[in-house]
Amino acid sequence: MSNIEISRAERLDQRVVAMLPQLSRAYAAKLIETKRVSVNGESQVKAGYKMRAGDEVTVDYDEAQEALIPDIELEVLYEDDDCVVIYKPLGLLTHSKGAFNPEATVATWLRQRCERIILSHESADESDVKGLSSHTSRAGIVHRLDRATSGVMICAKTPEALSWLQKQFAQRRTKKTYLAVVNGSMNPEAAIIDMPIERNPKAPATFRVGAQGKSARTTYRTLRTNGTYSLLELKPETGRTHQLRVHLAQQGHPIVGDTLYGGEQAERMCLHAAELELTIPAGHERKVFRTDMPAAFEEKLQA
16 A cells, blocks of 8 residues: 555554545454564554654555455445444454455445445546545544444444544433343342442453453343343443443343353344444434344243
């Protein structure tokens, strides 16, 4: 990939993802570690290198690899020139982690969709197509859902929209509502779980409640229960990795199917992003996007 001049300070791995938004930050770090990224012609750099005004970055990455990634279809709940809201199905990654693999993800679907928009403008003149290409090639993932979690996701189609939407998540101006089926009955039926979360040093792929962790707050409410299982409405006030899963496991009521945190075996993890409320860039309009509860949840409650 050709050189791109840097105009503002940021980490090198962040800049690589900004240049190639179809890549995960972990994969960007891998490219840097294997000396496939250079700054001002020097490849002996670290992922955490702080960019300086005037720095030029070159990335040795063959975008032809993406031809190996299959096309997928996702349900679109809303779309405009700035963003697209989708239903992310169970089993689909938001984006690949670590080394490149030819698996379809939300990120590859978004990139392919934006490229099709360019191709559909066959009547546009060359300058119009180039301008559109520069925007759609910078489409990006605003937030993430675990592979085992289904539900509402919003993606940005331009760098301006990406910044606008990510800022809302960072400043906690979005409202997220999840549904979960857990073992047993919650006592009390509704409460706020306020417990810090940290990475588990004994199992680095997992997290736990710990005094040295980052603050994490989850509001829950029991919607239904049959004694064996309960349907909960969850509203996270913070966005820590695995927050809902860790908080519920800590209460002794792990999410059904979440075997990583002590949940019983099931056909799927019973966690679903049911609703997302935020302000979209177009007209600065506040919108709420909703999806129905998966049938598997109802089946557990009827058991």
